[in-house]
Each structure stands twice: as structure tokens, then as C-alpha cells.
Amino acid sequence: xxxxxxxxxxxxxxxxxxxxGDMPDWADPNSPASIHVSPRYIEKTVEETAVPNMVTSVxxxxxxxxxLGETTVIFTAxxxxxxxLRRPRR
Amino acid sequence: MEFIIAKYNYWxxxxxxxxxxxxxxxxxxxxxxxxxxxxxxTSIILYFVSTAAKKGATIPIVEHGHGGAVHAIHAAQYVNPxxxxxxxxxxxxxxSTFGVALALIIMIYRRYNTLEEDEILELRK
Amino acid sequence: MRYWSLxxxxxxxxxxxxxxxxxxxxxxxxxxxFLVPLIGxxxxxxxxxxxxxxxxxxxxxxxxxxxxxxxxxxIHYYLGSWDPPWGIEYVIDHLNAYxxxxxxxxxxxxxxxxxxxxxxxxxxxxxxxxxxxLLQVTGLLGIVVTGDMFNLYVFLEIASLAGYALIAIGxxxxxxxxxxxxxxxxxxxxxxxxxxxxxxxxxxxxxxVDLSQILPNLYNSKAVLVAFAFLMVGVGIKMALxxxxxxxxxxxxxxxxxxxxxxxxxxxxxxxxxxxxxxFTVFEPYFSIEVxxxxxVLSWIASIAIIFGCILALGxxxxxxxxxxxxxxxxxxxALGVGxxxxxxxxxxxxxxxxxxxxxxxxxxxVGAIMYKIGIRNIYQFRYLHKRMPLTMAAFxxxxxxxxxxPPTCGFFSKWYLVLGAIDAQKWIFVAVxxxxxxxxxxxxxxxxxxxxxxxGAYAHDGGSPEGITMEEAPLSMLVPxxxxxxxILILGIFSGKIISAIIQFAVPASL
Amino acid sequence: xxxxxxDVIIQTVCRLLIPFIQLFGLYVIAHGHHSPGGxxxxxxxxxASFILLCVAYDIKEAKRRMTEKINVIFxxxxxxxxxxxxxxxxxxxxxxxxxxxxxxxxxxxxxxxRSHGILxxxxxxxxxxxxxxxxxxxxxxxxxxxxxxxx
Numbered sequence: 001x002x003x004x005x006x007x008x009x010x011x012x013x014x015x016x017x018x019x020x021g022d023m024p025d026w027a028d029p030n031s032p033a034s035i036h037v038s039p040r041y042i043e044k045t046v047e048e049t050a051v052p053n054m055v056t057s058v059x060x061x062x063x064x065x066x067x068l069g070e071t072t073v074i075f076t077a078x079x080x081x082x083x084x085l086r087r088p089r090r
Numbered sequence: 091m092e093f094i095i096a097k098y099n100y101w102x103x104x105x106x107x108x109x110x111x112x113x114x115x116x117x118x119x120x121x122x123x124x125x126x127x128x129x130x131x132t133s134i135i136l137y138f139v140s141t142a143a144k145k146g147a148t149i150p151i152v153e154h155g156h157g158g159a160v161h162a163i164h165a166a167q168y169v170n171p172x173x174x175x176x177x178x179x180x181x182x183x184x185x186s187t188f189g190v191a192l193a194l195i196i197m198i199y200r201r202y203n204t205l206e207e208d209e210i211l212e213l214r215k
Numbered sequence: 216m217r218y219w220s221l222x223x224x225x226x227x228x229x230x231x232x233x234x235x236x237x238x239x240x241x242x243x244x245x246x247x248x249f250l251v252p253l254i255g256x257x258x259x260x261x262x263x264x265x266x267x268x269x270x271x272x273x274x275x276x277x278x279x280x281x282x283x284x285x286x287x288x289x290i291h292y293y294l295g296s297w298d299p300p301w302g303i304e305y306v307i308d309h310l311n312a313y314x315x316x317x318x319x320x321x322x323x324x325x326x327x328x329x330x331x332x333x334x335x336x337x338x339x340x341x342x343x344x345x346x347x348x349l350l351q352v353t354g355l356l357g358i359v360v361t362g363d364m365f366n367l368y369v370f371l372e373i374a375s376l377a378g379y380a381l382i383a384i385g386x387x388x389x390x391x392x393x394x395x396x397x398x399x400x401x402x403x404x405x406x407x408x409x410x411x412x413x414x415x416x417x418x419x420x421x422x423x424v425d426l427s428q429i430l431p432n433l434y435n436s437k438a439v440l441v442a443f444a445f446l447m448v449g450v451g452i453k454m455a456l457x458x459x460x461x462x463x464x465x466x467x468x469x470x471x472x473x474x475x476x477x478x479x480x481x482x483x484x485x486x487x488x489x490x491x492x493x494x495f496t497v498f499e500p501y502f503s504i505e506v507x508x509x510x511x512v513l514s515w516i517a518s519i520a521i522i523f524g525c526i527l528a529l530g531x532x533x534x535x536x537x538x539x540x541x542x543x544x545x546x547x548x549x550a551l552g553v554g555x556x557x558x559x560x561x562x563x564x565x566x567x568x569x570x571x572x573x574x575x576x577x578x579x580x581x582v583g584a585i586m587y588k589i590g591i592r593n594i595y596q597f598r599y600l601h602k603r604m605p606l607t608m609a610a611f612x613x614x615x616x617x618x619x620x621x622p623p624t625c626g627f628f629s630k631w632y633l634v635l636g637a638i639d640a641q642k643w644i645f646v647a648v649x650x651x652x653x654x655x656x657x658x659x660x661x662x663x664x665x666x667x668x669x670x671x672g673a674y675a676h677d678g679g680s681p682e683g684i685t686m687e688e689a690p691l692s693m694l695v696p697x698x699x700x701x702x703x704i705l706i707l708g709i710f711s712g713k714i715i716s717a718i719i720q721f722a723v724p725a726s727l
Numbered sequence: 728x729x730x731x732x733x734d735v736i737i738q739t740v741c742r743l744l745i746p747f748i749q750l751f752g753l754y755v756i757a758h759g760h761h762s763p764g765g766x767x768x769x770x771x772x773x774x775a776s777f778i779l780l781c782v783a784y785d786i787k788e789a790k791r792r793m794t795e796k797i798n799v800i801f802x803x804x805x806x807x808x809x810x811x812x813x814x815x816x817x818x819x820x821x822x823x824x825x826x827x828x829x830x831x832x833x834x835x836x837x838x839x840x841r842s843h844g845i846l847x848x849x850x851x852x853x854x855x856x857x858x859x860x861x862x863x864x865x866x867x868x869x870x871x872x873x874x875x876x877x878x
Contacts, residue, residue: 005115013108016409017101019441023416025096027143029166034144036419036429037300038172039165045152046163050842051760052152054171055178059765060845063175064824065294065303068809069357069369070179070767071852072245075806076350076373077186078859079252080380082799083343084193084390085871114398127401134408141416151762173415176365180408182767183372189863190379191397196870197383197390210391238823246810249803256796295824 099140106133120198120205124191131184135177142173150174234283236276237292237305240315241357243272248349255342262345266326269349273319273356281312285717291362299362300422306362310565310722314488315359317569318481321576322352328580328696329473332587336471337384344384344473351377351477355485364411364421364497367489368404371453374485375400378478382470392465399462403452406445413442423497431499434506443507446493454486455546457520464539472583475535479542480575484568487549491564494553495724504556514554518648520547525655534592534663535582538575541618541659544652545571551645552633560636561723562715567629569714570617570707574626577614577700581607584689584697600667602684608667610697615660617704620653625708741783748776756853760842766849770856777861786869789861795873798858798865805855809848816844 024031041058051057059067094101110133113126150171152163195205202210247269254261283290284307292305307315326348337344354374361367379400383393415421417438418429433439448459455463467475494503494510504510524544531537549571552564584607585600586592601608617624620631630649637645688694707714749772756769781789813824821828826844827837835843865873 002116005112008115009108009112012111013104015441015444016104016107019413019438020097020100020104022436022438023097023100023413026099026140027145029144029147031141031416032419033141033173033416034165034170034419037421038170038419040301041171042150042165042168043163046154048838048841049845050838051845052154053760053762054150054152054168055174055763056759056765056845056849058171058175059178060848061295061824061826061841062297062302063172063365064813064845064848066175066179066366066369067848067852068245068813068824069366069373070182071806071809071855072350072353073183073186073369073372073376074859075249075802075855076347076376076380077189078802078862079343079346079350080190080376081193081863081866083340083347083380084190084197084383085866086873087871111402114402120394123398127398130405131401134405134412137409138412138415141412149763154761172421178765178767179365179369183369183404186376187372187397187401189867190376191394192867193863194379194383194390194394194397196867198394200870201387201390214388214391233822235817235823238817242810242814242817242823246807246814249806249810252799253803256799293822296822296827 099143100137103133103137103140106136118207120195120207124188124195127191128184128188131180131187135180135184138173138177138180142170144169234279234290234292236279236283237290237307237360238294240273240276240280240319240360241353243276244269244349244353244356248346248353251346251349252342255346259341262342263330266345266349267323270319270323270326270352273352274316274323277312277315277319277356280307281316281718284309284312300420300425303361303363303366304422304424305360306424307360308722309718310488310491311360313565313718313722314485314568315356317484317572318352318355318359321480321572322355322477324696324699325473325477325576325580328476328583328693330692331690332472332583332693335587336473340384344381347377347381348473348477351381355481358485359488362423364414364423364426368408368411371404371407371489374482375404375453378482381474381478382466385470385474387469388465389469392462392469396462396466399452399459403449403459405449406452407449410442410444410446410449413438413445417442423492426497427499430497430502434502440507443493443498443502443509447490447509450486450490450493454483454490454550455543456550457516457523457543457547460520460524460543460546463543464536467539467542468533468536472579472586476576476579476583479539479579480572483542483546484549484572487546487553487564487568490550491553491561495727500556500724500726510554510556512554514551514556514642514645517547517550517554518645520544520550521648521652522655525652525659528659529655529662532593532595534585534594535579537594537659537663538578538582541578541656542575544656545575545618548629548633548649548652551648552636555633555636555640555642555645556727557636557639558723558727559632559639561727562719563629563632563636565719565722566632566711566715570625570629570704573700573703573707574614574617577610577697577704578618580693580697580700581611581614584693587693588687588689594663594666597663597666599684603687604689605686606694607689607697608664610701611667612664613701614704615664617708619656619660623705623708625704625711628708628711737783741779745776745780748779749773752776752853752857756849757846759849760846766852767856769849770853771860773853773857774860774864777857778864781864781868786865786873789865790873793861795865798862801854801858802862805851805853805858808851808854812844812847812851 041054045054045057046052049057049061110126110129114123117123147169150168202213247265251262289308294303333344354370357370358367379393379397383390420426452459467479521544524540528537528540548567549564552560617626620627634646634649752769752772755764756766759765816825816828817823819828819831826841829844830837830840833840
């Protein structure tokens, strides 16, 4: 079992490392992630949402629906803990 | 050599991920599996956050005075905010999964009085 | 007091649709699930009707969406009015709308039948049960309608977390089974997230449509290949494809019966939907078939899954565990249809998503009814069951015939298309696999039916004779949903040609 | 099992510290527009203040301040605020979560309406996260019984 796990882990790691070959270097200002979608968030955040903190404006507005999902996830966890553990008072 | 220096952030996260993944698959104690799960998820967060970095850029908050006057903004001045946002969501997901898993562990301990997988499998027969 | 007039409202960017139905399908069950604990403090009995009302609203809006899709084609709904790829959008085409209807209709049927069994199995947890149930439905629907890779991950986690909790409140072994599911499910979700991350770093986008336009130039990039592999493994764990199915039998056996009849048919089907979406929308069919021969590998894995699932099911005496292994085989059918990668095969796979959701929901509901009334699951204790629960057993027989694939039930038609697809691809071994699996299914279900109908006196020494058995039929709230499903199985069989010509033929990618 | 543990230094320091922690939590939520922070972070700080109360005193003392019923109501209230603001935007004729529509209700222009909408949902997230953190902690620490102290 441990041996199988080790093989799975090594294979996964090797795959991931082989995938890094074609990735942009660390902190490259011209990487696709830096030039495709994100510039609008940086340049337009004050103009479009009046919020200078881009993380807040993206979190709550541009991608606000993800945050609704996130809040629902944590609500689910809270209710799940009550459902699983809470036992009525004797 | 240049390949390693330019991409060392990925290597660090992959090593961390392998540690966590091995603990999830190979360890026989349920609590250790959960520790592995946390390491695994944290490594993914490191990976995403490292993709956000830009050389010479600052934190993604527009510099502004009290009057609200804002200078012209260039995308290269600030790091990419999107991975930070995604990871805020992923951290919450991680915390939630961890909470539910801990609740399950308490239920298992109540029932079997042990957290060793082998002993539980023995008791379940 | 308004400073700006409406004309200055330049943020209402032109958009494809302003109809509220695409968002109502998520928001109604979501807000209802938040209201359930509040109302539960006040009156416990209101939770059940509230859940029914919310899921009915889902059914109504998903039908409205399907109508819109058939009339206008693909619908785009921009959340927060931010145009993609900056904001999150809902993209609903024929495939989405079709799967959304399946999810909402099955949830409605299951929630109607859940009342009695929840009152019996979890008398103290009714309020939180319905809250979780609605969250589970929300998560599944959210996965189906979204057009954004990361949003899909978030809703996948909502569905999974609700699933972990719902499974763990079952019988004795449930927490441990659920813990294994947590470990596997988290590995699956993390692999999916890693895949999304690898795609993000080479493309900079998370939107499915945007990705499908950027990716063709990058098909030779190693990062994209690795991303594809990780997405497939992650989704494979969630849909319980053969070597990754190990969490499934335990989890679905120990879950409460209302939960297994919701999660078992839907979670795997939604996983299959995500797989089709990733293979044929985010990546082009050309990539999945030729650049990486993943379809060829998938079809072989799927045929092993079919045979393996049927054979392991033969070894079980617990009816619920047997059905769990049948489910592994049924996932194999869908994967086989996807793996054949031709029009007929994929049509069969998509049709089988519908048929199998109905069949599995029906079978698990029948088990739930038997558990509720008689409390046994071992198929060797089923003697005289046709006298005690004649209607339930009749329903079981019809659904069993459908799983085997006997016309005019719907199970026959999807298998027919799969066989046609295999013949079309000149892969005779898959035709053989499909036929052998039908035989194995026949053995499986006739074993149960034989034990229930024709076991004269095998155990006669321990008392009980046909005369002494009285009828103990399940309550109406359980029988009606079961017979809705039986009727559905027959009607879907008769109208399967119509379904294909109206919906499925548009859901199959044109370039296949 | 540890008996109920009382220490006058710890209890006094916590009693003095907790209001400031809560104030800081509110600041982090409210100032999320201009500095690192926001609903989740502030909610965690608020939740941590209650957890500190549980650790310094015991669970009964903490439940006297925030009963289980209020806790569940806060859980639901937070998420209802968030999804409710989205639904109000829907009713005002925009898409779901399109806060610029809120300028029909607020005396501001659509751009500032977005900013106020963000503040609203941050408050919702903060309330939900605080209540859920406390609820998960209480359930895990007392194994669901909420009776005794930290066992």
C-alpha cells in the first residue's frame, strides 16, 4: 500500500515538473496571466467600482459570484458540523 | 541551471505537494491523513499565489490620497490580483473541508475509540 | 434623490439575455436553504414543504431555460453584468439545459419521497437534513450551468461538502466511509484545481469559451497536456470511473436511503457531464481524440469498469451494495460512449445520462421503501416479498428490465446507440462487452427477482408460509415517486427518438 | 481530562483584550476597500475573539454571551444579506449581483453604488464567517455536547 502510494506520488510529481517546462519564469511581467485578463482589473478598478483595493473589487464585484459560492461553502461546513456532532441536551 | 533558478517556485510547491499527497495516500492514521490534506492544499495555494508575482510590482492596492486623486495606472505597477482572489476562495474551501473532516474524525473516534485505519478495519469486520 | 439619470447608467452593457431564469435555478434553492434553519426553529414541519417548493421552482425554471435554448440557441447570462472573461458568465446550451432538467426533476422526485424515511432514520435532524439537501441540489445545479472553470470548482466543493455530511449521518459504518470519501474527493478536487491553475498560467483566463479560443495555439505545450491529464483524473474521481471508484460502494451503501437515492444517480452523472464539457468544449474534440489519445484509453478503462462492476455486483448479497457496483458499471457505459468519440456513441452516452439517472434513482428509492417497511437488504431474505410489497416489487422488476436493456424501456435505447456507435467505430470488442454486460445484468436482477417471487419453501423450516404473509405496502408518499419514475422509464423509452432529434443531436459537437 | 481552569491573570487580560480585538475585526471589515482586509478576514478575527473567550473562561460563559440560537441565526443572516443584495439587484432590473442598480435606492451614482454594494456583502460575509467559526469551534471542542468546558 505504501509502495503504491509512493509510486503514485512520484508519478504525479514527475508529471507536474514536466509541465513546468513550458511555463513562464517566476515573476515574469509578460506572462500570459499578467497580460490577458488581469490588466482590466488593475487599470479600471477605481473607474468602474470606486474601490482602490483590487483584491476587494475583484473578490466582491467582478467575481462576486465566486464569493457567494465561498460563503455558501463555509455555511455548508457550519451546518455540517452541527448536523454531524450536535447532540441534544440530556 | 538557469531553468531551475527561473522556475524554483514551481519546484518548491511540487515537493510540498508530493509530501502532502504521500501522507494522504500512505499514512495509516486518519489524523495524519488530514495533516497531509492540509499540506497538499497549502501547496496549491502557494502555486497560485506565486503565479501572481511580477518583478518590480507592488501590492494590488491603488495608491491614492485623501482627495481621491488617482494617477495614471499601468498594469505592470501592481501584481496580478486574480490569483489572490481565487486563493481567498480556496482557503475558505480548505478550512471548510478541514472542519467537516475533523467532525467526521470525532464521530469515528466516538464509535471505534481509535484513529488507526488498520484497527478500524479490523473492528468493522 | 438621484444624481445620475438612467441614460448615464453606462454599466448596463449589452448582453445576450436579461431573463432571470438562468439565475433563479441556483438562487431559489440557495436562499431556501438559508431560510430552512430559521424556519426550522419556529416550525419543524414547514421544512419539507419549503424544500418541495424550492425544488419545484428549479424544475420550472430549468424547463423554461430548455425552451429558451431550443428557440434561441445558446444563452449567455453575465453575473454582475461584467462581460466575460472578466466576470463570471452562465453559458447554457442544449447539453447544460438537458442535464439541469435531469438534476432538478430527480431531486424533486427524491425530495417528495424523502419525508417518511427521514422521519424514521433521522428524527432529530430533519431541519438540518433539508438544509443540506437543498445545498446539495444547489451545488449540483451550479456545476451544470456555469461557464467558468473556477466557479465550477467552488460549486463542486459545495456539492461535495454537503455530500460528505449527508452520507456520514447514515448507519453504523457511515462516518468512516464518508471519511474515505473526503480524502478521495479532496484529492479529486485538488487535482481539478491544479489543472485549472496550469491552464490559467499559460492562458491567463478562466472562462471556458475564452479558453477554448486560446488553447488551440497551445496544444503542443506540455503544461496544457499536464493540465488536461489532471482535469481528467480529478473529474474521474468525482464520477467514480473504474480504478478511482474505491470510495463509492461503502459511501453509498451506508448513506441514509433518501441521500443515496439523491447522490447516487446525480453526483456521478454531473461528473460525467463535466468530463464531456472539458473534453469537447474547453478542449476541441480534435485534441482529445488525436493529440492525446485519451478517448481510446477512456474506452478501454470504461469496458473494464463495465465488466468489473457487474462481476463484483454478482458477489454481493446486500442489495444496496450490489446497486452501488451496478452504478460503477453504469458510469462505465457513459464513459464508453464518450470514449468511442463518434456521433452515435456520444449520443448514446448523453441519452444514458438521462436514462441512468432515472433508473438509479428508481432502484435506490425501491431499496429505501423496502428498508422503511421491512428493514432488510439481504437479497436472500427477500422471499415472499412480492406478496408483502407487490407494487414495489413490480416497480423493481420493470426498472431491472430497463437496466438489463429490454425494449420498450429506456435502458434499451441508450444501449442500442452505444452498440451502434461501437459498430460504427469498428470496435467489435466493445460490442461484445456491451452484450456480455447485458447478460451479467440479467443474471444480477433475475437473482433478486427469483428470491423475491419464486423461492418456495427454501427457508420454510424457520416458520412463515405464503398464507401467513400480509400485505405491507410502502406508504403513498414513497409509492407515488417510484411509479412516477417507472412511468418515466417507459415514456422516455417511447420518446427517446424525439429527445434525440430535439435536444441531443445539438448537444453532440458538430466536428465529431 | 482537564478540570475547569481558572486563572485571574488570563481572565482579566482577555476581558480587557476582547473588545479591542472585536473593534479591530470591525475595522478590518469596514476598511477592506482601502487596505488589505475584507469580510472573511474580519469575520475570522471576530470569531477568534469569541474563541478566546471560550478558552479563557469556558464554553458556558461564551454561550451566555452568544446563545446557540443566535449563532445559527447569524450564520443564516450573513448569507441571506449577501444573496439578498444580489436578489435586490435582480428585482431592480439588473442582473444578479449587479450592484450598480442599487443607485435607485441609494443617493449615489452607479459607480459609487458598486462600492456600497461591496461593503454590504462584506458585512454579510463577515457575519456568516464569524458565526460559523464559533459554531464549528464549539461543536469540535465539546464533541457536540456544548455542556462541559474544553475536554
